[in-house]
Amino acid sequence: MNTGPDPAPPPGDRVPRTDRGRKTLRKLLDAAAIEFGEKGFHETSITGITRRAGTALGSFYTYFESKEEIFQALVRDLSGRVRDAARQAPSPGGDSFAVERAALAAFLRFAREHKEIYRIIDEAEFVDPASFRRHYETTAGRIHERLAAGMARGDFRSDLSEAHAWAIMGMNVFLGLRYVVWSEDLAAEEIAALANGLLRQGIAAG
Amino acid sequence: MNTGPDPAPPPGDRVPRTDRGRKTLRKLLDAAAIEFGEKGFHETSITGITRRAGTALGSFYTYFESKEEIFQALVRDLSGRVRDAARQAPSPGGDSFAVERAALAAFLRFAREHKEIYRIIDEAEFVDPASFRRHYETTAGRIHERLAAGMARGDFRSDLSEAHAWAIMGMNVFLGLRYVVWSEDLAAEEIAALANGLLRQGIAAG
Structure with missing residues (x-):
């Protein structure tokens, strides 16, 4: 029974419709990654983010309602970029072990370019526990899918489970x-x- | 609850000299584990710790100068208890794999009894980065020693390194x-x- 008021639109509804909007959003997320990564959540301010992004304060509020909201969007953004880096890693002609190896190397290269990702994901445990948990659950889910694919190809032993993905x-x-x-x-x-x-x-x- | 082992000595030379002192220190650390684990560092207060411990405020200052100091002592205490749990795990007649398996099972049983350890160690990354790093470096160091022992016994392959311990x-x-x-x-x-x-x-x- 849903008797409550209509929920506020989630962050995902305020999607930029133009190239310029997408660039602004990207600048805000990149600036937020540096600010949160260097200063931590509590010391980071919205004006610090917009100053670093070189955008007007109003642009921030076009996409986010609060510091909490951009932090949540940032965790999702980083999580997605890690996923894309691993997925796009080439493992030419290799077996399922080569796929796994390429995915890890791609993650490590991404993390070397974006060291702040560790601090941001780790701080999410305290600032936004749902995002923290979702990041690891979806990451483990993807590894579990790769394990299933490797079992189907006959490269991996057939008794691998979700727990192997977490390991x-x-x-x-x-x-x-x-x-x-x-x-x-x-x-x-x-x-x-x-x-x-x-x-x-x-x-x-x- | 006062069933824990002798506490690791607090920072400085404020080591309890009597059984009663050791019990008080143990009570303070056990209470701090629950308070920091439930509320996080920032919301935890020294009076909340002493109230839960059932000790006078003066007892706190016999051993610690600040909330930061008892947090640091707590990370070291938990780190030491994890070490002891793994070290004392029996692996009768087993090879080096049995030792590793018993150590992990003991860690997991300890964590099941003290789930707050995850939040406390993770929060140390932000509250007390040196303790965070020391916890993982010493833990990896112990695993590395077990790997070396297993190589010496001929159970493990001979090219294992520190990185395997981290993995x-x-x-x-x-x-x-x-x-x-x-x-x-x-x-x-x-x-x-x-x-x-x-x-x-x-x-x-x-």
Whole structure:
């Protein structure tokens, strides 16, 4: 029974209709990523975001009602860009392990260019828990789909489950934290190769 | 509730000299874990901690100078208790895989009893970044030591490195987030068995 008032239109309804609008929205999200990444949610201000974006304050309110709303949109945006980076990673002629390896290398390269993603996603746990959870659930869901595809191709063993997807995601996230955000000791390709070796053969002595 | 182990000494040299002092410190840390876990750092107050602990405000200042200081001590305390849980996990007659499996099951059981550990460690990234980093670096260091021991015993392949330790830690942390903190779909032993299968043989088709 829905007796409440009509809900406010979600952020998704205020979609830009023009190229110029899309560019403005992109500038706002990019500026927000830098501001939230450097200062954290609480120290970031809407005027700080528009100043960095080089847009009028009114442009902000064309797309967002509040700092909370642009933060939520930013988490969704980053989540989508990670997805696209992994999906578009070429793994020419490779098997399902090559797909997994290319996806991880692409994620690590993205994170190296956008280190703020870790702080923003991590802060979402406190600022916007639903977005935090959705980011990891959808990411694990995509890995689970790749595992299913690899089982169907006969590359992966047939008993893999959602929990394997969570294990692989955790592996990837922590390798990125250590070797991308905290240091750059290893190239993305080296890290991806190492993780792929673990998936391919485990760690048992030959 | 006062069933925990002896607390790690607080910062500085304000170490309790008596049993009664150790019990008071334990009560303060246990109360702080619940308060920080439920309310987060910013909403938690020193009087809220002492009220929950059933101690006088003066007792707090015997051991800590500030909310920041007890938070820091709490992260170290939880980190140490995770270490002890993993270290004391029995893996009778088993090989290095059994040791790894027992350590993960023990961590998951600990996290199931102390779900607040995730929120507290995660919030440390923002409240006390040095403690956050130290927690993961020391945890990865211990896994790395176990990998080295397993290589020396001939159970693990001989090319394992620090990065493998980070991969395994990430796997363990995310399995705990999904199957201990967010739901209790799987028993600790099932999750540990699944992760161990991944380490033992990878995910390739037989």
